[in-house]
Amino acid sequence: MIEKEKGLGYRSLSKKYKLNISTIKNWCRDYQSFGIESIRRSMRKTEYSDKLKLSVLRFRQEHGLFYRETAKHFQIKNLATIANWNRIYCEEGIAGLSRALGRPKKDGENDMSKRPQKPRQLTKSEWEELQELRERNEYL
Template sequence: MSKHTLEVKLKVVNDVLEKGMSVNSVAKSLPTAKVVVQRWVALYEKFGVEGLSMKSGTYTGDFKVHVIEYIHKNNLSLFQGAVHFGIPNGSTVGVWERIYLEYGPEALYRDNRGRKAKMKKDKFKKPNTDNSQNEDLIAEVQRLRMENEYLKKLNALVQAREKSAKKTK
């Protein structure tokens, strides 16, 4: 349940839109965060009174992927994307984006609600990287090791030369 009633939200939106009060001053008078007031105003402008009484729900994997791809395609913030699609909380979209970027779009199709199973490792598997990329990295590490050994030997020879030069003086 929401901390603020629909009447309070409507009063806040009215203060900002019709009375011309700043979002900061309205947020301080409530007291609540500036971002919360901005979200209420944006939801009211997009959906009207229904936007202020939206409840969080469950969303399909297709919807989640569509939201994230739309945000990336149109260079929107998480907040703007949440308002555009009528999602009451922008942090929900942030969680979806993190999962999308870390584990790929197929991870958004999994239902992760409920109690976690005991002794369960990670629910998501990170996508496998290409073997060619791994081989390239291994080759680079070997090259760097050889270069390091060469520089060590060169340094030892220079020091030996300097020692012998000091002894002959």
Template sequence: MPKGVPNKRYTPKFKKLVIETMQEEKLSYSETCRRFEVNSRDRIKSWERIYLEEGPEGFAVERRGRSSKGRLPKRLPKEVTEDLLAEVQRLRAEVDYLKNLQALVLEDERRQHKKRW
């Protein structure tokens, strides 16, 4: 495709006509492309898939470009926030306890090591 030439756009009405004619007359993808002057068999295949899955209304949906991922919710529900804060506090207390326990164990090991000598 030469630079500066826009892509050909097909209307939903045209797509519906192509697929319905293809099905009624039992045309192959290649024959349908030649008859309606569509460049690609893959384009006809994708139109047929859309028609079979969503019906003729599916042709009205714009499918170019990346799909939107949507925005994440800005705030969590209050109960979830409270639960998470309680979990953080519990885990911090557990870490403090484990640090103290480790310090006591190390101190006890040092004492026993000194007694041996």
């Protein structure tokens, strides 16, 4: 961002850092709208309440705003998030906004931690080490 502010163009920054020019443009736009925090990589996905999603969609409709303007107003970094909420709301209504994220589980599919695991056969060296550790534990 500093280099862009010094006058370097998108194309030269793109070549220098070997990034797509649209990535540079998006970062600059996000930086101008939301500050430095907007371009730092988030460690987890932001979750929004159903109430907020509905409020955002109603605000956009009432004020006749574009997705970008609405995203800026609510400080939602990715304007496609609002577009997705709008699509889901049009297709499924309010109930669609509250459904769980991610791929739905197939019938009979459980969490991995609940799956019974088959015990595997130990190698001779593993068996010997296990016996040695058991003897040490008994000693303690």
